[in-house]
Amino acid sequence: MALGKDYATQDCSIARALEIVGERWTLLIVRDALYGVRRYNDFLVHLGIPRAVLAARLQTLTTEGILVKHRYQQSPPRDEYVLTERGTALWPTLRSLGLWGREHFGERKLRVFRHAGCGTELGAYGECPACGTVVPVADVEMVPGPGVDPHPADPVGRALLRPKRLLEPLEVEPA
Amino acid sequence: MALGKDYATQDCSIARALEIVGERWTLLIVRDALYGVRRYNDFLVHLGIPRAVLAARLQTLTTEGILVKHRYQQSPPRDEYVLTERGTALWPTLRSLGLWGREHFGERKLRVFRHAGCGTELGAYGECPACGTVVPVADVEMVPGPGVDPHPADPVGRALLRPKRLLEPLEVEPA
């Protein structure tokens, strides 16, 4: 959000958190990272974010320890941005935010999250109603819901139509 | 966040939610409302937010059905802003965001949330570990934690030092 300066006076964990992930686009980048997006260009086309802002956000998220930059190819040098444990810890927040958005403002169910292996749809707090346990992020399977656009314009959106686990790297076919 | 325009292309409940509560200050206003703050001036002194921004946010939150403006006194006319059910439904999100902030960036525990009557501290998902149920927002008791500033500069901060239930109107002593 613009600047975090003023929140510093707040003496509150929520304000502290918002200083870091409260800026525009930041939580959407974390969401995409949870969905398996890792590369600069994939964030770019999927979010439609200005390049300068994306570069700034990736920089901030990296210095805050939410993403790590990892070179996955030497020549030409290519880096990918991967969530740390601190980053994946935002899953419950994003989950409840998304649930709130759909319940109160969205008509259609766009994505369904299930307990991989068990197949049961997750409850409101990310728990598996069948197993009675909180499902680790890596064991959450994401499948498209009935309301999703079946033909997204961007290749990242198309890649996300295939069922996959959270955090698992996304395979984007070249245009 | 600046404008919600661009998020509209996102086809995602999280983006939808952020269009509404993702702007700077908005979630802090909702947090204060959960804590029992209801009046324009109390939001103002507690948040240190520019007056024009506060007026704009209250307006937005009201038209989005998250707050309702309620006249509690005819002469002089005085209104208060009270959370709707849609607003209180943001509690799990704020709870997990605050937990994330404290675990990863805050050293001290500033506020403790307990199941009123039972006295047990809430778990990560707002449930009562003793009773095994999710605690309704109105049954959450907030008490100051060990790390809180014992002498806040503003009267609202001082009023929040007294244990109270969420949503219960805050009694601010006049300066």
Next chain:
DNA sequence: CTCCTTGGTTCAGTGAACAGACTCACGATG
């Protein structure tokens, strides 16, 4: 050598946030 891809940086324009002064309605005070 020239073009293309990836991952950026730079730049000017615009809109939002900021601090502080001003307004307005009403009640209380002298």
Next chain:
DNA sequence: CATCGTGAGTCTGTTCACTGAACCAAGGAG
């Protein structure tokens, strides 16, 4: 009656961040 104080805003000039478009660099591909 004139003045002061308070709650709830609006107005104004400045600063700052977001935006879109252009530019840059390193390493293949043809």
